[in-house]
Amino acid sequence: ETGVTQTPRHLVMGMTNKKSLKCEQHLGHNAMYWYKQSAKKPLELMFVYSLEERVENNSVPSRFSPECPNSSHLFLHLHTLQPEDSALYLCASSQGTGGIGYTFGSGTRLTVV
Amino acid sequence: AQSVSQHNHHVILSEAASLELGCNYSYGGTVNLFWYVQYPGQHLQLLLKYFSGDPLVKGIKGFEAEFIKSKFSFNLRKPSVQWSDTAEYFCAAATDSWGKFQFGAGTQVVVTP
Numbered sequence: 001e002t003g004v005t006q007t008p009r010h011l012v013m014g015m016t017n018k019k020s021l022k023c024e025q026h027l028g029h030n031a032m033y034w035y036k037q038s039a040k041k042p043l044e045l046m047f048v049y050s051l052e053e054r055v056e057n058n059s060v061p062s063r064f065s066p067e068c069p070n071s072s073h074l075f076l077h078l079h080t081l082q083p084e085d086s087a088l089y090l091c092a093s094s095q096g097t098g099g100i101g102y103t104f105g106s107g108t109r110l111t112v113v
Numbered sequence: 114a115q116s117v118s119q120h121n122h123h124v125i126l127s128e129a130a131s132l133e134l135g136c137n138y139s140y141g142g143t144v145n146l147f148w149y150v151q152y153p154g155q156h157l158q159l160l161l162k163y164f165s166g167d168p169l170v171k172g173i174k175g176f177e178a179e180f181i182k183s184k185f186s187f188n189l190r191k192p193s194v195q196w197s198d199t200a201e202y203f204c205a206a207a208t209d210s211w212g213k214f215q216f217g218a219g220t221q222v223v224v225t226p
Contacts, residue, residue, distance in 0.1 A: 002156055040122070043203070043216040090157070099145045099207030099214050104157040
């Protein structure tokens with residue numbers, strides 16, 4: 001375990017379903033991130049939260065909705081996804097900016113059918 | 114635009130061969146540089162990082178990287194690879210701005226016995 005825990009590890013959902021991905025960190029970090037990892041493409045930063053406030057949203061479609069209730073938990077709510085949204089979704093946390101202490105979770109493998 | 118580029122998408126080599134993976138970044142100002150490794154089915158792990166000081170950085174598992182500022186490069190090297198080094202390798206760069214932690218597309222390395 002890395003100190004950043006993601007659940008579930010695997011998720012298969014239909015295009016009309018609503019599901020949520022969960023990320024939890026026990027490192028005392030003050031920033032959390034969602035990334036999308038697709039085959040043959042660079043890691044795409046989706047959302048950044050600092051001290052529970054969203055500080056960056058990289059033009060992510062509204063069918064992805066993040067939530068950060070406290071500095072240890074981060075959610076990604078999913079609804080009416082498309083097959084092209086199938087990917088590995090990674091959560092990360094860090095202490096401040098500059099990549100210091102950047103730690104990744106193991107990811108959730110999402111398949112949209 | 115800020116970017117990180119990795120020169121090779123796939124590398125195949127035999128055990129005991131030397132490995133060098135190229136990485137170039139395009140950032141203004143101070144930048145922190147990283148190499149991550151992702152073994153099959155596992156999370157992203159930090160191999161090494163450069164923040165300042167000696168441009169030759171040593172990391173885990175016998176890897177090292179050299180920061181050459183004039184070339185905007187941060188190439189990863191290992192003198193003698195093992196079969197267990199089969200993995201995907203990601204170069205990344207971060208500044209002191211939120212969310213500016215950008216990854217290259219990754220290089221898939223396959224080491225044959």
